[in-house]
Amino acid sequence: MGGYILAIDQGTTSTRAIVFDGNQKIAGIGQKEFKQHFPKSGWVEHDPEEIWQTVLSTVREAIEKAGIGASDVAAIGITNQRETVVVWERDTGKPIHNAIVWQDRRTAAFCDKLKKKGLEKTFVKKTGLLLDPYFSGTKLNWLLSNVKGAQARAASGELCFGTIDTFLIWRLTQGKCFCTDATNASRTLIYNIAENAWDDELLRILRVPKQMLPEVKDCAADFGITDPSLFGAAIPILGVAGDQQAATIGQACFKPGMLKSTYGTGCFALLNTGKDMVRSKNRLLTTIAYRLDGETTYALEGSIFVAGAAVQWLRDGLKVIKAAPDTGSLAESADPSQEVYLVPAFTGLGAPHWDPDARGAIFGMTRNTGPAEFARAALEAVCYQTRDLLEAMHKDWRRNGNDTVLRVDGGMVASDWTMQRLSDLLDAPVDRPMILETTALGVAWLAGSRAGVWPNQEAFAKSWARDRRFEPQMDETTRKVKLKGWRSAIKRTLAAA
Numbered sequence: 141m142g143g144y145i146l147a148i149d150q151g152t153t154s155t156r157a158i159v160f161d162g163n164q165k166i167a168g169i170g171q172k173e174f175k176q177h178f179p180k181s182g183w184v185e186h187d188p189e190e191i192w193q194t195v196l197s198t199v200r201e202a203i204e205k206a207g208i209g210a211s212d213v214a215a216i217g218i219t220n221q222r223e224t225v226v227v228w229e230r231d232t233g234k235p236i237h238n239a240i241v242w243q244d245r246r247t248a249a250f251c252d253k254l255k256k257k258g259l260e261k262t263f264v265k266k267t268g269l270l271l272d273p274y275f276s277g278t279k280l281n282w283l284l285s286n287v288k289g290a291q292a293r294a295a296s297g298e299l300c301f302g303t304i305d306t307f308l309i310w311r312l313t314q315g316k317c318f319c320t321d322a323t324n325a326s327r328t329l330i331y332n333i334a335e336n337a338w339d340d341e342l343l344r345i346l347r348v349p350k351q352m353l354p355e356v357k358d359c360a361a362d363f364g365i366t367d368p369s370l371f372g373a374a375i376p377i378l379g380v381a382g383d384q385q386a387a388t389i390g391q392a393c394f395k396p397g398m399l400k401s402t403y404g405t406g407c408f409a410l411l412n413t414g415k416d417m418v419r420s421k422n423r424l425l426t427t428i429a430y431r432l433d434g435e436t437t438y439a440l441e442g443s444i445f446v447a448g449a450a451v452q453w454l455r456d457g458l459k460v461i462k463a464a465p466d467t468g469s470l471a472e473s474a475d476p477s478q479e480v481y482l483v484p485a486f487t488g489l490g491a492p493h494w495d496p497d498a499r500g501a502i503f504g505m506t507r508n509t510g511p512a513e514f515a516r517a518a519l520e521a522v523c524y525q526t527r528d529l530l531e532a533m534h535k536d537w538r539r540n541g542n543d544t545v546l547r548v549d550g551g552m553v554a555s556d557w558t559m560q561r562l563s564d565l566l567d568a569p570v571d572r573p574m575i576l577e578t579t580a581l582g583v584a585w586l587a588g589s590r591a592g593v594w595p596n597q598e599a600f601a602k603s604w605a606r607d608r609r610f611e612p613q614m615d616e617t618t619r620k621v622k623l624k625g626w627r628s629a630i631k632r633t634l635a636a637a
């Protein structure tokens with residue numbers, strides 16, 4: 141069978157490479173975790189060389205497991221953790237520092253300084269984002285100001301900046317292609333999403349020399365050809381998108397009003413708003429969902445920094461579970477009379493609160509509180525936060541009323557308990573698709589359709605299949621009590637920050 145497409149999904153905690161066959165079914169997977177570096181409180185870094193090695197090994201593994209050769213792969217799609225910044229030398233390809241990860245908060249004070257100068261409005265207007273350390277721009281400024289000689293070297297054209305996609309494309313093509321796509325560019329805080337161009341005023345404010353920036357392309361475009369020495373054949377890279385945008389595509393949310401939420405390390409909800417660049421009045425982000433054939437489709441986005449990461453904390457920090465799936469049965473056994481709330485603001489709070497100084501808190505503990513109540517509180521926190529996002533979205537964008545079905549994906553949605561609780565607390569249906577690797581599928585579709593071996597957008601959307609719909613079962617009174625308790629927990633967490 142032909143039509144094999146390889147998707148590289150470079151995530152926050154692991155890299156996955158997936159070979160899909162011509163029927164969009166998974167034929168082989170390679171996955172590898174890599175080290176998280178926490179050099180100081182609130183700082184998070186990755187070693188770009190280690191990421192690169194995980195890409196090489198997982199791609200080779202996926203191709204081998206699919207039982208094919210590299211020459212059978214028609215095209216590659218790359219999707220990635222967004223906002224994470226790499227700076228490398230143009231002539232050697234060597235990074236000048238570890239990558240600064242999207243979760244890193246080291247530029248909180250700098251963001252405050254820019255806000256005090258009254259600059260937030262300018263950033264919001266041009267980029268759709270906020271002045272928060274989450275985005276790439278202030279991280280890039282930090283690297284240029286703190287790595288010896290970097291500012292001058294960048295100005296003289298010696299250094300390249302990229303999000304992870306750009307770094308990987310550079311390495312895969314051995315420096316022949318220095319480019320990114322519009323979705324990744326839209327997360328950098330230096331890209332004007334209305335004009336679809338790097339913004340000179342923002343570059344000046346953040347002291348970023350333009351010569352270090354990659355070319356920005358559509359999501360389905362020619363991103364160069366892999367060097368044959370890497371996998372044994374030259375493979376064209378034809379699709380690129382940030383991972384949350386790729387999941388939006390993989391969930392076939394192509395129509396305005398369609399909505400997906402991905403539950404991995406964090407949780408990211410994107411609402412397709414079509415050609416409308418909706419300006420949020422509720423501190424959501426306006427972002428590029430995808431750009432195809434030069435046409436931009438926008439989205440409203442709500443970003444939560446901790447979702448599955450709270451489950452990892454139960455496992456690795458508190459050690460109350462052995463593996464992530466244990467949380468479901470534990471939560472099920474929790475005492476219903478105990479109202480315990482966990483606000484997992486481990487790295488601040490994202491949308492719609494945006495407080496980088498907030499930290500995690502637990503409310504409502506008694507002598508009887510134990511691992512079961514902690515597990516339930518961690519899973520419920522993800523559901524409550526999703527509700528906060530969706531309420532904000534519906535205030536901003538009401539075209540289809542409040543009856544949108546939420547399509548969910550990511551590692552956490554394997555948990556039936558969490559998905560049922562999500563539907564209960566949202567008081568809305570939740571759809572889980574058959575293919576949970578929607579991020580990889582989305583970018584594979586970009587590459588496969590560009591290569592002409594996968595179906596067009598309409599046929600691809602039709603092939604989306606539901607595994608299960610979760611319908612609300614909780615009674616109204618219980619829901620109201622629980623939501624009230626959550627709002628109070630958030631209020632108290634913000635007050636303590």
Ligand SMILES: Nc1ncnc2c1ncn2[C@@H]1O[C@H](COP(=O)(O)OP(=O)(O)O)[C@@H](O)[C@H]1O
Pocket residue numbers: 151152153154403404405406447448449450451452464465466467468550551552553554555
């Ligand atoms: N059955 C489960 N119940 C609850 N959480 C789960 C379950 N399975 C996986 N997870 C959580 O999902 C996350 C992994 O999802 P994934 O989409 O692979 O994340 P990422 O792409 O951010 O690395 C982990 O944080 C893990 O704790």
Ligand SMILES: O=P(O)(O)OC[C@H](O)CO
Pocket residue numbers: 150151152153220221222223242382383384404405406
């Ligand atoms: O790697 P993930 O799946 O946690 O996604 C991270 C997001 O892209 C951050 O914006």
